[in-house]
Amino acid sequence: MRNKSKAAGGRLAVVLAVVAGLMAVAGQAAADEMKPIRIGVLTDLGGVTADATGKGSVEAARLAVEDMGGKVAGRPVEVISADHQHKTDLGSSIAREWFDQAGVDVIVDVPNSAVALAVQEIAREKKKMVLFSGAGTPALTGKSCSPYGVHWTYDTYALSxxxxxxxxxxxxxxxxxxxxxxxxxxxxxxxxxxxxxxxxxxxxxxxxxxxxxxxxxxxxxxxxxxxxxxxxxxxxxxxxxxxxxxxxxxxxxxxxxxxxxxILMLSDIHGLGLQAAQGTYLTTPSYWDVDDRARALSKRYMERVGAMPGMLQAGVYGEVLHYLKAVDAVGGTDADAVSAKMRALPIDDPYSRNARLREDGRVVRDMYLARVKAPAESKGPWDYLDIVATIPGDQLVWPLSESACPLVAK
The missing domain is CATH 3.40.50.2300 (Response regulator)
Structure with a gap:
């Protein structure tokens, strides 16, 4: 009888251990489900591009989060930010710390091409998403392309x-x-x-x-x-x-x-004044005054930042919104699943026209050829651009047939 009692006690201990393990796993899963989705805005908060990115990019990301209801896939969404100071080593250090310790799921903006290329390699290594609005080098979707990188707003090829x-x-x-x-x-x-x-x-x-x-x-x-x-x-x-x-x-x-x-930003024209900038031609992927939908969102932005959004800040809004839609659709932040869904979902935000995400990570979008107005032509504050023509997106991107990106099927 004593041996039977011992055996029964042993089996009970095993069962209890299994139950405890399952409860721990379930508890960890529940905790993971409640962990915030964290967006890191890596930007220029005090340098030469701070007016075109900076706090405006941070607020643009927050607006996108709000427009998704503040929660995605049942999890709260948080926005944090840091200044890379246009230093590649500092930007890389921040990216690693964010991915390894701060629970950041995606980095956005990154207005410096050298910093952007370095951060893209770290994101590739960590299998995390990075969405570029501020960086301009076509290499991000060329030879240095990554399945986890999205070049959202512009590149030098398009603007030139x-x-x-x-x-x-x-x-x-x-x-x-x-x-x-x-x-x-x-x-x-x-x-x-x-x-x-x-x-x-x-x-x-x-x-x-x-x-x-x-x-x-x-x-x-x-x-x-x-x-x-x-x-x-x-x-x-x-x-x-x-x-x-x-x-x-x-x-x-x-x-x-x-x-x-x-490359001429709305903030640059504001800083120059129309008298100095008038008559200058530029190419821009967005403008706050093109229609009612863009004006409505820009007014909300203006109330927070005290300026109208330029193309890079508008890009941060769009890329964060699209990322969160993909996360919601797949039910989590797995980078492979989110990246595939971002390419599959239609792009729909107030600042994007006829936009789609290619396999190399480049967003193809219509852009505007614009001319800076003379002072007498402006009807009020921030009324700076006359839209001369719409340029089809396919004319502004490197042809996939000539792409050096290894993700592109030949």
Missing amino acids: RGTAGAVVKAGGDSWFMIASDYAFGHQLARDAAAVVTGAGGQVVGEVFHPLATPDFSSYLLQAQASGAKVVGIANAGGDTINTIKQAGEFGLVAGGQKLAAL
């Missing part, structure tokens, strides 16, 4: 084809390039030069300047002396503002040269 193509067609067939001396500036200058020469024009010279340059006099004097009809400005943020302001002071436009800003 839109703006340079229009200016050359209007007779601006000789160019001098002033570009920032990092990956983004070099790529933008190369892409614009390819458009200019492909249309029968020529690039007579180019110079590259450090990030956050306060004095552009030497570069502008070289551009002036070149005799080029067009001075192509291939930089961003505060550098673009300083280049255009100082070009006016040196009399480039008064002397007959045209300025072509290859």
Whole structure:
């Protein structure tokens, strides 16, 4: 009898251990289900592109979360942010810490091409999603493409084809390039030069300047002396503002040269003022005033930020919204499942027109060729752009048949 009692006690202990284990697993699963979905906005909070990204990108992400009800797949959604200061090592460190320790499921924005390329490699290694609005290098969906990376808003290829193509067609067939001396500036200058020469024009010279340059006099004097009809400005943020302001002071436009800003943000125009920026052509994937839907969302944004959203902040809203729709559809944050669903779902947000996500991670979208209004044409605050034409998205992306992305079937 004693042996039978011992055996029964042993079996009971095993059963209790199994039940305890199952309860622990169930408890952990329940805890995982309640863990917040965490979105990390890796941006520029105090540098040359802070006005075009920065706190505006953070608020744009929060607006997208609110428009999904604050919860997705039964889990709350949180937004955190950090400043990479345009430093690749710092951006990489933040990304690793977010993925490894902070529970971040997706990183968004990343306005610096060098930082973006580094973060994309970390996201690939960790099998986490990263959505780029602020970065411009086509390499993100070219040779460095990743199944977990989405290039949402623009790249240098798109903007150069839109703006340079229009200016050359209007007779601006000789160019001098002033570009920032990092990956983004070099790529933008190369892409614009390819458009200019492909249309029968020529690039007579180019110079590259450090990030956050306060004095552009030497570069502008070289551009002036070149005799080029067009001075192509291939930089961003505060550098673009300083280049255009100082070009006016040196009399480039008064002397007959045209300025072509290859990337010009709404915040740049606001900083310059219409008097200085008027007549400048640019290509933009979005504009706050195109229709009632865009105006309504932009008004909410304006109430929080004190400015209308530029294209990069509008892009953060769209990419976060689309990501959360995919998470909701698959019921979780598994990067492989979410990535596939993002490619399958239609893109629908107030700032995107005829948009779709390709297999290489590039969002193909219609963009606008716009002209900065003269002061007399503006009807009020932030009424800065006249939409000249809509450019079909297929004309603004690198053809898949020529893609170096290994995800693209040949």
